[in-house]
Amino acid sequence: MKTFLSSFFLLISFLSAQNPILDARLKKIDIYLHTVDVGNMVYNNFGHTAVRVHDQNTGQDLVYNWGIFDFSDPVSFSLRFYQGDLLYKLGVYPYENAIRHYEYEKRTVWEDKLNLTPEQKRIFLQKLDWNYRPENRQYQYQYFFNNCSTIVRDYFDLAMQGTIKNKLSNEKTDIKYRDVVRSAYATNPEIQLPLDILMNSDIDRKMSVWEEMFLPMKLREHLLKFESNGQKFISESKILTEHPEMIPYKLNSFQIFAAAMFILAGALIIAIKKEKLLLERMLWVPCLLIALFIGILGAMLLLNWIFSGHTDLHHNANLWLIWPIDLLLPFIIFRILWAGKSFALSNTSKSNWLLYIKAHWLVFPLAAILWLTGIISQNISWILLYFMPVLCLLLFAIQLKIKNCEVKV
Numbered sequence: 001m002k003t004f005l006s007s008f009f010l011l012i013s014f015l016s017a018q019n020p021i022l023d024a025r026l027k028k029i030d031i032y033l034h035t036v037d038v039g040n041m042v043y044n045n046f047g048h049t050a051v052r053v054h055d056q057n058t059g060q061d062l063v064y065n066w067g068i069f070d071f072s073d074p075v076s077f078s079l080r081f082y083q084g085d086l087l088y089k090l091g092v093y094p095y096e097n098a099i100r101h102y103e104y105e106k107r108t109v110w111e112d113k114l115n116l117t118p119e120q121k122r123i124f125l126q127k128l129d130w131n132y133r134p135e136n137r138q139y140q141y142q143y144f145f146n147n148c149s150t151i152v153r154d155y156f157d158l159a160m161q162g163t164i165k166n167k168l169s170n171e172k173t174d175i176k177y178r179d180v181v182r183s184a185y186a187t188n189p190e191i192q193l194p195l196d197i198l199m200n201s202d203i204d205r206k207m208s209v210w211e212e213m214f215l216p217m218k219l220r221e222h223l224l225k226f227e228s229n230g231q232k233f234i235s236e237s238k239i240l241t242e243h244p245e246m247i248p249y250k251l252n253s254f255q256i257f258a259a260a261m262f263i264l265a266g267a268l269i270i271a272i273k274k275e276k277l278l279l280e281r282m283l284w285v286p287c288l289l290i291a292l293f294i295g296i297l298g299a300m301l302l303l304n305w306i307f308s309g310h311t312d313l314h315h316n317a318n319l320w321l322i323w324p325i326d327l328l329l330p331f332i333i334f335r336i337l338w339a340g341k342s343f344a345l346s347n348t349s350k351s352n353w354l355l356y357i358k359a360h361w362l363v364f365p366l367a368a369i370l371w372l373t374g375i376i377s378q379n380i381s382w383i384l385l386y387f388m389p390v391l392c393l394l395l396f397a398i399q400l401k402i403k404n405c406e407v408k409v
Contacts (some may be wrong), residue, residue: 013169026118028056029125033152033234034063034098035220037108038184038246044107045184045191047216049149052095052111053128061095064128066148069141085307088141088148090131097242102200106243110220115235116159124159131266144177144312156233163228169210177203177312178379180215186248190203193253197297197322198304201378202312247297254386261290272400281337288333294391295327317378317393320367321388325356329398336401346408353402357395364388 036048051064068091080086102109116124130136140146157164178196181203185192201329213219226233249256264286271280302324304313331354336343345353370376 022122023118025057026121029121030054030056031114031116031121031124032224033112033114033220033324034240035110035216036102036105037243038187039105039107039219044105045188046143046147046180046214047149049154049216049219050098051128051151051155052098054095063095063098064132065091065093065098066139067091068191075326083307085309086141087138089138090136095364102241108242108245108297109240110237111240112220112224112234114156114238115232120159124155127155127158144211144214146262147214149219150214151212153210153219160228160233164223164226164233167226168213168222169208171209173207173209175212176206176379182252186252187246189253189256191250193257194297195384196253196278197318198300198316199312200314200316201376204377204379230399238279252382254382258390261390262393264290265390265397268397269393269400272397272404277341281340284333284337287397288330288337291326291329291333292393294322294394295329296324298322298324307344317367317371317376317380318378318383320363320370321380321383322391323360328356329394332398332402337397342406343401344408345402345406350402350405350407354399357399357402360395361392364392 030053032052032054034050034052035121036044036050038045038047048067050066051319052062053064054061066088068089069087132245153164178199181195181199182192185195212223223233225238251259264283268280268283268287271275271283300317301316301319301322304310305315308314364384367376367380371378371380
């Protein structure tokens with residue numbers, strides 16, 4: 001395969017597109033867009049894009065895949081992703097291997113044949129040749145702006161001499177990046193909830209059609225409609241593999257979280273007021289885990305701003321609502337659990353804890369007012385509507401215990 005690639009692309013590089021021999025060869029090279037439906041893993045919830053190049057002159061049939069990454073060291077991979085320094089690379093393999101992989105993943109795959117002139121094919125194939133050179137195979141992955149879909153989009157636009165971008169970058173959508181994140185992770189609520197909290201106002205702007213094509217399904221959708229000089233960009237389409245689509249949960253992650261926590265926190269408050277100690281201690285256990293989750297989120301909001309290379313994790317308005325010092329919540333709950341009936345605090349600690357809880361309650365309505373008046377541009381609607389009432393109930397339960405605890409002398 002490597003011998004074929006080097007010799008074929010060398011031929012394209014040195015011969016002019018006006019050469020009738022090269023023209024004849026290029027006419028027998030078919031280029032296809034492969035669009036893979038969304039999966040149920042964190043890394044494939046946006047779907048996937050690849051390109052197939054079928055050379056009828058030689059019978060060579062290859063698929064170009066920009067989604068190759070090294071996950072042999074998960075810790076290093078996660079750290080590099082967090083720092084915004086994640087490397088993906090281009091992989092090339094036979095078409096038959098691609099089909100087997102698509103079937104293995106049980107995801108629907110569409111194949112669309114591109115309607116390109118010999119000159120446009122030559123430009124596109126030269127770019128593939130450049131990209132497949134060892135020094136160019138790796139690239140800095142960025143989920144919105146530099147992924148498998150945007151690279152293919154840019155290469156198609158290059159072949160079309162910029163006509164795709166010129167037309168579609170001026171067409172606006174009503175869709176924001178946050179809408180896409182919420183929709184993409186609707187099948188993974190455990191990912192959707194923290195992502196929505198951790199991402200800032202950078203993802204609350206509307207996309208152009210060009211920008212929206214970072215999504216493989218949207219890339220295909222817009223290219224199916226795209227025409228240049230009365231010529232359709234895609235000439236024919238077919239389904240390579242067909243599987244049921246992922247069904248999102250009827251409730252979003254915040255609603256699921258709020259429903260579970262309302263029941264839990266409500267039962268805990270009743271148990272505290274009725275002095276049902278055994279039931280109360282049983283209910284404090286899951287509340288401890290929830291408090292730990294909230295505390296970690298609060299700490300991450302600050303740490304992301306300081307250390308992460310992803311700018312859409314900086315200057316997050318949710319710092320009004322979830323604080324780094326919320327990491328203290330699991331400690332007070334653990335103390336309540338450990339002490340049982342003998343739970344006691346010094347007078348100073350008791351006053352400080354009650355002040356901390358009151359400060360939270362004061363900031364909640366203030367943040368809502370700032371958001372409703374547009375001073376806070378970040379979309380914090382879900383966290384205000386579903387997350388904050390839950391946190392209020394948990395704080396109220398802690399307040400009840402602190403108010404009724406013994407005071408250490």
